[in-house]
Amino acid sequence: MKDDLRFAIAKKEAWIGVALAIIHFVWWYGFAYGLGKSKVEKYTYIWGLPAWFFYSCILGFIVIVILVILTVKFLFKEVPFEEEGEQ
Template sequence: MKKGIDWRYRISNKEAMMGVVLAILNFIWWYAFAYGLGSRPVKDYTYILGFPAWFFYSCILGFIVFTILVWIMVKYFFTEVPFDVDEYKKEETE
């Protein structure tokens, strides 16, 4: 890596891209179910737990699925990096 570029930027950029991809997938999920199932006439709706299927899948199930995915991503793919400059300098000199 080039001298003067902090190694933490590479990690934070990777993690930010993972977050952006997950947000885009969340929007695609929501849009597909909300407008895919919700575009039919109201009399043709099916209901799950008292909610229209489009609402249940897009808002309730989508929230649960993407909350779990965020937890998995943070737990297994994110790296803890020191934010303190002194701690970074100490690691650099060792």
């Protein structure tokens, strides 16, 4: 099993997934608590939503979806499920 390349690929792709989750959380937290800590009277609005909510939840979701699509398209590899000797 240690020589099986599939496990190395899976481990690399798992770390990429963890990195994407951390990026998403940092994005969300930064905008939600960075812009959202002021008084409600001082909020700016985008499409009727507070700016902190728009940037953290709406735009953040769109950005992370695009990052996931690009990651899967360019960094992930197709890996066969069967072992090399099986047919």
